[in-house]
Amino acid sequence: MKEKVKATILTAEDIERIITRLAHEILERNRGTENLVLVGLRTRGAHIAQRISDKIKEIEGSDISTGFLDATFYRDDVRTRLKQPSVEVSSIPFAIDDKNIVLIDDVLYTGRTVRAALDALMDYGRPACIYLVVLVDRGHRELPIKADIVGKNIPTSVGEEIKVKLTEVDEEDAVILTEVTE
Amino acid sequence: MLKSKHLLGLDGITKKEIYAILDTARHFREVFDRPVKRVPTLQGKTVVNLFYEPSTRTRISFELAEKRLSADIVNFTSSASSVKKGETLIDTMKNIEAMKIDMVVVRHSSPGAPHLLAKVVDANFVNAGDGGHEHPTQALLDMMTIREKLGKLEDLTVALVGDISHSRVSMSNIYGLRALGTRVIVCGPSTLIPREIEKLGVEVYHNVDEIIPQVDVLNILRLQLERQQSGLFPSLREYHNYYGITRDRLKRLNRNFTIMHPGPINRGVEITSDVADSKHSVILDQVTNGQAVRMAVLYLLSGRKQEEGE
Numbered sequence: 001m002k003e004k005v006k007a008t009i010l011t012a013e014d015i016e017r018i019i020t021r022l023a024h025e026i027l028e029r030n031r032g033t034e035n036l037v038l039v040g041l042r043t044r045g046a047h048i049a050q051r052i053s054d055k056i057k058e059i060e061g062s063d064i065s066t067g068f069l070d071a072t073f074y075r076d077d078v079r080t081r082l083k084q085p086s087v088e089v090s091s092i093p094f095a096i097d098d099k100n101i102v103l104i105d106d107v108l109y110t111g112r113t114v115r116a117a118l119d120a121l122m123d124y125g126r127p128a129c130i131y132l133v134v135l136v137d138r139g140h141r142e143l144p145i146k147a148d149i150v151g152k153n154i155p156t157s158v159g160e161e162i163k164v165k166l167t168e169v170d171e172e173d174a175v176i177l178t179e180v181t182e
Numbered sequence: 183m184l185k186s187k188h189l190l191g192l193d194g195i196t197k198k199e200i201y202a203i204l205d206t207a208r209h210f211r212e213v214f215d216r217p218v219k220r221v222p223t224l225q226g227k228t229v230v231n232l233f234y235e236p237s238t239r240t241r242i243s244f245e246l247a248e249k250r251l252s253a254d255i256v257n258f259t260s261s262a263s264s265v266k267k268g269e270t271l272i273d274t275m276k277n278i279e280a281m282k283i284d285m286v287v288v289r290h291s292s293p294g295a296p297h298l299l300a301k302v303v304d305a306n307f308v309n310a311g312d313g314g315h316e317h318p319t320q321a322l323l324d325m326m327t328i329r330e331k332l333g334k335l336e337d338l339t340v341a342l343v344g345d346i347s348h349s350r351v352s353m354s355n356i357y358g359l360r361a362l363g364t365r366v367i368v369c370g371p372s373t374l375i376p377r378e379i380e381k382l383g384v385e386v387y388h389n390v391d392e393i394i395p396q397v398d399v400l401n402i403l404r405l406q407l408e409r410q411q412s413g414l415f416p417s418l419r420e421y422h423n424y425y426g427i428t429r430d431r432l433k434r435l436n437r438n439f440t441i442m443h444p445g446p447i448n449r450g451v452e453i454t455s456d457v458a459d460s461k462h463s464v465i466l467d468q469v470t471n472g473q474a475v476r477m478a479v480l481y482l483l484s485g486r487k488q489e490e491g492e
Contacts, residue, residue: 073213073221073223074221086206087206088209089208089209120221123216123217123218124217124218
């Protein structure tokens with residue numbers, strides 16, 4: 001199995017602009033920061049959540065509670081796979097009851113991770129509502145799940161792969177389209 | 183992440199595997215602080231707790247760990263079973279296997295019992311203590327507690343004090359800590375320290391006052407009175423005078439250190455009550471971490487089929 005880079009879809013500047021827009025759209029939808037909390041999905045969704053949180057602070061001047069969630073234990077493939085994936089610590093150090101949660105991930109694909117995250121969030125409490133915000137929507141949903149705010153729609157084929165790179169964990173900021181060849 | 187489909191002991195475990203378990207356990211610990219203290223990870227899996235020996239902490243800890251992972255649980259106690267009618271260990275296990283189970287947690291008074299069962303039955307096995315041999319999850323929770331309190335596991339000196347010969351906790355701790363390169367001291371009367379234990383990479387001392395100034399962690403072992411023959415030391419009082427950890431002895435330690443004990447405590451014998459309940463004691467943190475470590479082990483082993491993988 002080899003990976004071939006087909007195109008760079010988003011550059012660092014593009015990502016920066018999208019984060020700014022996502023922050024504005026979240027504030028518009030929520031009409032300000034009241035009851036607003038952000039939850040990013042580990043690993044990269046958490047970094048995007050942190051960036052959006054910083055951006056909202058820049059715009060509105062107020063701190064938004066931001067948590068991070070690893071939904072591995074709620075995934076539906078835990079029981080069938082032979083090797084368990086490593087996990088990172090979830091940290092939602094605030095009550096989510098009656099809050100408007102913005103759930104943030106890097107790529108929306110089959111929708112299974114989001115399903116697991118929704119189940120996990122329900123175990124933390126009863127939020128007033130949950131919005132889904134993603135940096136990239138690449139299609140091919142297997143569950144009836146839809147993002148409320150999308151950074152960029154990138155139609156892909158199943159053999160292709162979307163790689164989101166963020167400086168917090170990778171060496172650069174970029175979104176790359178790759179193809180897996182045998 | 184783990185090489186084997188079982189956790190039978192820490193003999194031969196790698197540093198990477200230990201840290202994989204401890205990191206996963208840290209995540210599970212966070213689950214205890216949630217309003218719903220349960221995750222659906224092992225839904226549909228059946229776990230058998232096969233306890234041939236009395237246990238409070240380990241048994242409840244495993245049972246709660248399994249419940250918090252949403253597994254189905256069967257509890258087996260030898261005293262209330264056909265073992266009383268003379269059924270052999272292997273027959274009992276094969277019958278339970280025929281009822282379609284996925285994982286087995288075994289506690290047995292004979293060293294090697296879980297290893298034997300793992301050969302005849304196709305399930306994931308976790309050793310919850312086999313005689314004086316190993317008790318891997320206890321050593322892992324000890325390591326998790328040390329790491330939590332002192333921020334690291336390497337560059338430390340850990341002393342195991344007391345009955346080394348009859349202690350499965352000490353064997354697992356030695357294997358695990360030595361795999362990380364931690365300095366390990368064992369200290370106790372020579373009748374309670376196995377010969378040639380130096381070959382496992384530990385230092386042997388017989389005077390507890392000599393080791394106290396050098397250590398970061400004192401892991402005080404229970405005198406396993408039920409496993410000992412008589413005559414290994416003159417009296418409990420004499421043992422306490424020479425090896426009991428008292429406040430007076432600890433005055434010599436003027437830095438950050440941690441007192442551990444795997445329980446159950448013989449208060450006034452290997453440790454005095456004021457030390458066991460002091461601020462240096464992390465005995466109850468050990469119990470909390472035990473649950474998290476057991477959840478991590480069950481999670482990481484679940485679904486593993488091959489003996490060798492990666």
